[in-house]
Amino acid sequence: MAATDHVLIGAPERSNDPGVVGYGYALPLSAPLPTTTTAALDVLAEDLGFISEDGLTISTDRTVETIKDWNLDDVRALLTEHGSTVSFTLINWSIAALRAFFGTENVTETAEEIVVRINARAIGDRAWVFNMKDMDRKRRVVIPRGALTSQGDITLVKGEQTPLEIELTPLVDDAGEKIYIYTQKAAGTAPMWEAETTYAIGAVVVLSTGPELKATTAGTSDVAEPEAPLYVGQTVNDGTVTWERIS
The missing domain is CATH 4.10.410 (Factor Xa Inhibitor)
Structure with missing residues (x-):
């Protein structure tokens, strides 16, 4: 998006x-x-x-x-x-x-x-x-x-x-x-982040606060939603998943 x-x-x-x-x-x-x-x-x-x-x-x-x-x-x-x-x-x-x-x-x-x-x-x-x-x-x-x-x-x-x-x-x-x-969300909008969910590399999700994240390391998300990195390009760990902020 x-x-x-x-x-x-x-x-x-x-x-x-x-x-x-x-x-x-x-x-x-x-x-x-x-x-x-x-x-x-x-x-x-x-x-x-x-x-x-x-x-x-x-x-x-x-x-x-x-x-x-x-x-x-x-x-x-x-x-x-x-x-x-x-x-x-x-x-x-x-x-x-x-x-x-x-x-x-x-x-x-x-x-x-x-x-x-x-x-x-x-x-x-x-x-x-x-x-x-x-x-x-x-x-x-x-x-x-x-x-x-x-x-x-x-x-x-x-x-x-x-x-x-x-x-x-x-x-x-x-x-x-x-x-x-x-x-309504724009066509092609990524799904919302979900707890304890397995994500593959390249998966894209949207946090409840609005930013979009892309998985750079596959894994399973934590029970609590991660806090979005401050800037696009920065990463955050979420359970065993590593996300990169893309918007």
């Missing part, structure tokens, strides 16, 4: 289904969620339509409190708060987009009209999925439970679109996670 294969862009992936944009979807909390970049979405997923050129913004806020010793040196850092937000702007007024902005409970339709109600009632949480693609590599952001916490102003002006600016606060799922980001 070339080093440049890790440089990815956040372009949206357009759906091949007629009438479906495919950039983003909202789902009820009861719907199963995808755990890969290629898994099909549940039939209850609602296509949100076009998202503005600003794309998708994921922000994370970590508040850390330090503990000082007698000498007033920082000796420990404690995470006291953690929060994330996801923001994007919809540029169409489809039923799904309006439900995403105003809440499913506040949007209804008749044979001739769409009715939106603005009120002080709570808006239910939903799951959210966003699809991206860089050349032939897919990327996907999955929010298992996202609460609508901020809505942009609705400005009705002649000659301009009426965007729907949305900010979500991801809440923890049953596993304690807030956001999942899945990225």
Whole structure:
């Protein structure tokens, strides 16, 4: 794998289904969620339509409190708060987009009209999925439970679109996670390193930290993953295997 294969862009992936944009979807909390970049979405997923050129913004806020010793040196850092937000702007007024902005409970339709109600009632949480693609590599952001916490102003002006600016606060799922980001590996990517595995000379593996290693001496790997050498060309021993860092 070339080093440049890790440089990815956040372009949206357009759906091949007629009438479906495919950039983003909202789902009820009861719907199963995808755990890969290629898994099909549940039939209850609602296509949100076009998202503005600003794309998708994921922000994370970590508040850390330090503990000082007698000498007033920082000796420990404690995470006291953690929060994330996801923001994007919809540029169409489809039923799904309006439900995403105003809440499913506040949007209804008749044979001739769409009715939106603005009120002080709570808006239910939903799951959210966003699809991206860089050349032939897919990327996907999955929010298992996202609460609508901020809505942009609705400005009705002649000659301009009426965007729907949305900010979500991801809440923890049953596993304690807030956001999942899945990225396809480049074609020909080496397999991940495995413990207590026999490797032949020339075998290539990828460490969990990202570097690629090539076996220069055959053998069996250790129970714990080796630490990658600092520079390409340097070697590290792993059980009875000797690896050379190649990227």
